[in-house]
Amino acid sequence: MTIDQNVAARLRGRSLTWRVGAATTAAIGIVLTAWAISVDVVKANNNGFFGDAATYYLLGHSLADDRDFQFQREDLVRVWAEYPGGPEGVFLKRGADTHLYYAKSFIYPLCASPFVWLFGTNGFLVFNALLMTASFACAYAFLAARSHPVAAQVFAFAFCFVSVAPAYLIQIAPDFFNFAIVLIAFFFWCYKEVNPPVDETTPLSWRTRWMLGPRSDVVAAVLLGVAMFSKPTQIMLIAPLAASALLRGQWARAGKIVVAFVLAAGLLFGLNVAVTGEWNYQSGDRKTFYSVVPRTATGETRDGFPFQDPQHTFDSTGLGDRSGGGLLTDVLLTRDALLRVFPRNLWYFTFGRHTGFAIYFFPGALAVLLFLWATRDRAIWQWMTFLAGVGSAVALLLYMPYTYSGGGGPVGNRYFLGSYGIFLFLVPPLQTAIAGLFATAISALFVAPIIVNPFYAVTHPQDHSKSGLFRWLPIELTMVNDLPINVAPTRIRQPLGQTDFTPAMLAYFIDDNAYNREGNSFWIRGESSADILLRAPIQQESELLGIAQTRSLHIATLTATFETGPKASRVAVSTGAERRIIDMAPSSKQTVELAMPRGMPYKYDPRFPTNYVYAISIGSSTGFVPMFESGVADNRYLGVMVTLVPTYGDLP
Secondary structure (H helix, E strand, O other): OOHHHHHHHHHHHHHHHHHHHHHHHHHHHHHHHHHHHHOOHHHHOOOOOOOHHHHHHHHHHHHHHHOOOEOOHHHHHHHHHHOOOOOOOEEEEEOOOOOEEEOOOOHHHHHHHHHHHHHOOHHHHHHHHHHHHHHHHHHHHHHHOOOOHHHHHHHHHHHHHOOOHHHHHOOOOOHHHHHHHHHHHHHHHHHHHHOOOOOOOOOOOHHHHHHOOOHHHHHHHHHHHHHHHHOHHHHHHHHHHHHHHHHOOOHHHHHHHHHHHHHHHHHHHHHHHHHHOOOOOOOOEEEEEOOOOOOOOOOOOOOOOOOOOOOOOOOOOOEOOOOOOOHHHHHHOOHHHHHHHHHHHHHHHHHOOOOOHHHHOHHHHHHHHHHHHOHHHOOHHHHHHHHHHHHHHHHHHHHOOOOOOOOOOOOOOOOOHHHHHHHHHHOOOOOOOHHHHHHHHHHHHHHHHHHHOHHHHHHOOOHHHHOHHHHHOOOOHHHOOOOHHHHOHHHOOEEEOOOOOOOOEEEEEOOOOEOOOEOOEEEEEOOEEEEEEEEOOEEEEEEEOOEEEEEEOEEEEEEEEEEEOOOOEEEEEEOOOOEEEEEEOOOOEEEEEEEOOOOEEEOOOOOOOOEEEEEEEEEEOOOEOHHHHOOOOOOOOEEEEEEEEEEEEOOO
16 A cells, blocks of 8 residues: 555544544534533522532623622522522622622633523533533544544543533532533643644645644643633643653743743633732632521621621621631641541542542543553653642642542542543553443442432432442541531531540441431441441640640540340441450340540641541341331331440540
């Protein structure tokens, strides 16, 4: 075959690949867009707004309908017109001109606002659907440049749709926006690396020639600047682009990349200055507003929203900045954080029950494994991408050791979703669909309940992890107050073990295998094993010069009392330091003393001392239903009743 024939064959193959990809992308786009337009998003979110979604909803509608960034009375009215439950967790700040503004990045609602103007609240989903379509198109195009088209299709589909990403597709929040923008940016940078021009004389369209030239780097840098403005922790994602150019001696190219990145981010921050008078959209006089909030230390309440009525103002309502001071020195740069929390977080980040990268982002984890295995196909730009992904994870764990998943009980790790897309570009050439099918099969074992009903998953983020393979995975003790179970108030911070001489510890019931607390006791469900977290309290010992002196307590031992019903039972209890099997007769009681491990340090807020957290499991081999045994109106399936009393002491 001559050179001209080879070129022609490659062009025909490329044309076929593009036709296959275009048809698949069009089908996905049509289905997603039709779904986004037709779904009843109000009924699907029947619990109303919570977390960041309330702020982005208000800002998106304000930009679409009022053409401004300000929080005003009509913004608040607009919510109740659609959602009778109203918003919860609205972030506002007072600008330099004394007007109220939304204390979140405006780039996502600004980009979504044209679609919100056209389709109302569904416009957010339409915008997200288009972002997912574009993400799939870029994923397929990159993979198909050096893989079989079918293999590229299957893996691209698994990467985009069989992960936790669809759970964020349906949310009014920038997390999915960050994922899509970063993936598209890296596509513009990486595509030319796997699909160089045939030669200088080969007839190429201006679009193709532009994609294969250095100008695509500028577009990638601009998009990453946008992503950084949306989530400043993503700043290091520009490093692979600049570093790869520098390693090749392309100084001018590296300079253009950095300049484009800085200009894009700088213009957006500059716009924030022009609107609010401040560079940082989360700094300054900032508050969070709820319809109902706990009483303050003085007994007053801070319920409601500014402009709700004349009595509700920015000053009279809302919770101020609760972060305190000295974050780096008092929380991050401590012996506990660096020597105990960080190593454990590496394990949790990878395999954690609620946040694990290999669990919720398995196609990305498989891409890493394929990259490390394919020694002959690893290029310097891929190594830079790999290091950026690892660096993003390490930076997240160091800077946010007690809330690295995003806080508020998210599904998976929403803070790392923005970096997930870059792992696609580690995938080596694929000649069969085996890798994509494997990624789909394994990932579906964990995320299937999430992607089948994402609206339910995001409003009940704890449910999917209560059974199945998740029970084999470790619970993230370092994030006890940000685990998904925290959306269920009756299951968290339940006092146990208080006596006249012993302060109560706080219990977190991670699954449904323990019933609600009854006084100082609780029942384990029959034929089940329950996972429970115990949080040791802080004890105030004295007061010196008006300053309270406190001490962090440690659970040295745990006195456990078990009571059976009308059936004999084998009770299995594990504390991490000891495991016991106790055979119990019907209607009997036994008390045992259990050794406890060294607790996991937890210090979310620099204003408070360190707490120590422990994980235990208790199981019962049999069960009974009181309604059938004694005629009482209790249809629960009970196993064994448990009473726990701690003994506090020094660290083991």
